[in-house]
Amino acid sequence: xxxxxxxxxxxxxxxxxxxxxxxxxxxxxxxxxxxxxxxxxxxxxxxxxxxxxxxxxxxxxxxxxxxxxxxxxxxxxxxxxxxxxxxxxxxxxxxxxxxxxxxxxxxxxxxxxxxxxxxxxxxxxx
Amino acid sequence: xxxxxxxxxxxxxxxxxxxxxxxxxxxxxxxxxxxxxxxxxxxxxxxxxxxxxxxxxxxxxxxxxxxxxxxxxxxxxxxxxxxxxxxxxxxxxxxxxxxxxxxxxxxxxxxxxxxxxxxxxxxxxxxxxxxxxxxxxxxxxxxxxxxxxxxxxxxxxxxxxxxxxxxxxxxxxxxxxxxxxxxxxxxxxxxxxxxxxxxxxxxxxxxxxxxxxxxxxxxxxxxxxxxxxxxxxxxxxxxxxxxxxxxxxxxxxxxxxxxxxxxxxxxxxxxxxxxxxxxxxxxxxxxxxxxxxxxxxxxxxxxxxxxxxxxxxxxxxxxxxxxxxxxxxxxxxxxxxxxxxxxxxxxxxxxxxxxxxxxxxxxxxxxxxxxxxx
Numbered sequence: 001x002x003x004x005x006x007x008x009x010x011x012x013x014x015x016x017x018x019x020x021x022x023x024x025x026x027x028x029x030x031x032x033x034x035x036x037x038x039x040x041x042x043x044x045x046x047x048x049x050x051x052x053x054x055x056x057x058x059x060x061x062x063x064x065x066x067x068x069x070x071x072x073x074x075x076x077x078x079x080x081x082x083x084x085x086x087x088x089x090x091x092x093x094x095x096x097x098x099x100x101x102x103x104x105x106x107x108x109x110x111x112x113x114x115x116x117x118x119x120x121x122x123x124x125x126x
Numbered sequence: 127x128x129x130x131x132x133x134x135x136x137x138x139x140x141x142x143x144x145x146x147x148x149x150x151x152x153x154x155x156x157x158x159x160x161x162x163x164x165x166x167x168x169x170x171x172x173x174x175x176x177x178x179x180x181x182x183x184x185x186x187x188x189x190x191x192x193x194x195x196x197x198x199x200x201x202x203x204x205x206x207x208x209x210x211x212x213x214x215x216x217x218x219x220x221x222x223x224x225x226x227x228x229x230x231x232x233x234x235x236x237x238x239x240x241x242x243x244x245x246x247x248x249x250x251x252x253x254x255x256x257x258x259x260x261x262x263x264x265x266x267x268x269x270x271x272x273x274x275x276x277x278x279x280x281x282x283x284x285x286x287x288x289x290x291x292x293x294x295x296x297x298x299x300x301x302x303x304x305x306x307x308x309x310x311x312x313x314x315x316x317x318x319x320x321x322x323x324x325x326x327x328x329x330x331x332x333x334x335x336x337x338x339x340x341x342x343x344x345x346x347x348x349x350x351x352x353x354x355x356x357x358x359x360x361x362x363x364x365x366x367x368x369x370x371x372x373x374x375x376x377x378x379x380x381x382x383x384x385x386x387x388x389x390x391x392x393x394x395x396x397x398x399x400x401x402x403x404x405x406x407x408x409x410x411x412x413x414x415x416x417x418x419x420x421x422x423x424x425x426x427x428x429x430x431x432x433x434x435x436x437x438x439x440x441x442x443x444x445x446x447x448x449x450x451x452x453x454x455x456x457x458x459x460x461x462x463x464x465x466x467x468x469x470x471x472x473x474x475x476x477x478x479x480x481x482x483x484x485x486x487x488x489x490x491x492x493x494x495x496x497x498x499x500x
Binding site: 002034036037039055057059060062081084088 | 160162165166167168352355425426427429449450452457479
């Protein structure tokens with residue numbers, strides 16, 4: 001079983017025992033540029049797959065993070081509100097965004113593993 | 127920013143940008159760097175505290191020569207060119223017959239009957255047509271094979287004092303012919319970052335060599351269009367096509383100061399430029415809306431296009447430029463609001479993602495300009 005999987009929207013999903021941690025990939029933060037503002041969801045928000053969960057504003061543009069599965073928000077990384085640049089400096093560690101308890105059994109096979117994701121990024125750049 | 131899907135041209139510095147890991151995007155018909163590996167915020171702060179080099183070759187450099195240059199140009203530009211000394215320059219605009227702004231520009235007097243204009247990249251072809259349509263008795267040309275770069279920031283003058291001491295002693299909005307290590311160039315003390323700095327016009331064939339001299343200083347580096355935009359926004363300067371255009375008058379755009387006194391009502395050469403009746407009437411009697419600056423509550427940037435509402439939820443204006451000010455570490459914006467809401471301190475809302483976000487009319491520049499005035 002994969003510990004971390006990736007989405008086509010350049011999010012990483014870390015599969016824990018009872019929740020999934022969501023963040024953006026290093027490739028995503030490079031594309032965004034310097035992040036200056038992050039708006040996180042409220043705790044206990046119930047999301048349906050495809051909902052907009054996070055708003056990220058960089059110096060040059062605004063972007064949204066959508067959630068790729070149904071679930072309830074159980075924790076948010078409040079440090080990001082004061083230090084939005086963590087998304088640039090540590091996107092895959094301290095720059096995590098929120099944790100969700102999925103509504104249904106989480107199916108990792110719907111997402112990409114690291115190797116597949118890196119190939120996907122490379123394809124996009126060509 | 128204006129993106130252009132047409133085939134993009136490259137400036138003489140294209141390979142240098144790639145070597146500096148420039149993130150290249152089509153802009154005004156050219157492939158230009160938005161940022162380099164440092165990123166917009168670091169590039170912005172570097173310019174304010176050190177020295178930044180900007181490729182502005184995409185801008186138009188226009189030469190106008192002829193006996194009637196002054197009266198001809200004064201029909202299109204609301205300034206007093208007789209009063210302009212040789213090697214002195216002014217910020218101005220091309221006005222339209224209905225009082226709008228066709229482009230903003232810097233005009234420098236090179237000789238008795240010779241003027242040098244720097245105009246926006248997106249407007250240069252249209253500006254040239256405009257000039258040729260109204261001025262038939264002068265030679266007018268877009269200077270071919272001429273590069274333009276801007277050296278900006280607190281330490282720009284340190285570099286210039288070593289390479290071209292005569293340029294280092296210029297005052298803001300003055301220029302001189304110079305020679306940097308044998309390369310002939312025209313240098314002005316000007317720029318669009320709010321910092322002290324220089325713009326250097328040089329023949330294409332020597333441009334790379336000259337840029338290498340400037341970049342040999344370890345505190346000087348390339349700066350992209352992203353930081354150029356955030357620097358000019360903090361300096362409270364208009365971006366043509368966003369903060370003003372053919373549908374806004376210079377008075378509405380709050381650049382009435384750029385109209386020379388002698389061209390205003392009661393002056394010795396009052397009016398006589400395209401749209402002057404309307405523009406001077408607005409100068410004396412006021413306008414219904416005008417461009418102002420805004421500070422924003424919280425950290426979320428407010429972007430171009432956001433509606434501005436009053437306390438009753440009525441739309442009273444629109445944001446025309448907005449972003450995050452790296453020097454201020456806060457979001458800032460500019461836009462147009464109805465006159466009654468335009469006083470400093472007026473509390474309004476900008477509609478961001480469907481929700482009102484409190485903003486306040488603020489004095490510009492947001493960051494003090496540091497032009498060198500002797």
